[in-house]
Amino acid sequence: MASRSDVVNSTIGEGSVFEGKFYISGSLRIDGKFEGDIKTDEELVVGVTGKVKTDIVAKSVVIAGTVIGNITAYEEVKLLETAKVLGDITAPSISLMRGVVAQGNIMVTGGHRKEIQKMIEDSYQSGSSKGHDNS
Numbered sequence: 001m002a003s004r005s006d007v008v009n010s011t012i013g014e015g016s017v018f019e020g021k022f023y024i025s026g027s028l029r030i031d032g033k034f035e036g037d038i039k040t041d042e043e044l045v046v047g048v049t050g051k052v053k054t055d056i057v058a059k060s061v062v063i064a065g066t067v068i069g070n071i072t073a074y075e076e077v078k079l080l081e082t083a084k085v086l087g088d089i090t091a092p093s094i095s096l097m098r099g100v101v102a103q104g105n106i107m108v109t110g111g112h113r114k115e116i117q118k119m120i121e122d123s124y125q126s127g128s129s130k131g132h133d134n135s
Contacts, residue, residue, distance in 0.1 A: 009042070014049045028058075030065070048082050055087075070104075 009026025012018050016032035023039045031047040036054055038044065044058040050065030060075045063083040071077055073091040081099035088104045092111040096102070109116055 008045070012050075014047075046083075061091075 014031040027042040030050040046065040064080040076093040085102040
């Protein structure tokens with residue numbers, strides 16, 4: 001699985017189990033089992049054998065394994081064909097490959113910071129209503 005960054009600062013290897021808080025400056029790859037809190041200012045990768053139960057906050061997130069919890073990314077979320085996610089996903093860009101299994105709400109922000117629902121409703125209300133004759 002290709003990762004955007006060539007350097008992974010921390011790894012929880014296959015067969016390893018980690019419980020607790022993991023706040024790092026840099027990227028993290030999880031191929032083992034993790035339960036707790038994760039925050040990183042870079043990329044988080046959950047490998048095919050990775051099993052994670054937490055809310056994730058990261059710059060970008062790549063999931064090939066199993067995640068139970070909400071995912072918030074500041075740039076993008078990629079769900080690869082083996083990904084299984086139970087939780088809400090919020091990011092400016094989200095890609096899903098065929099084979100992904102997911103349940104939850106997805107909010108694609110397109111990089112906007114204001115309330116998405118209001119922005120969409122305002123877009124619907126603005127402009128002309130061609131094709132509607134009110135006479």
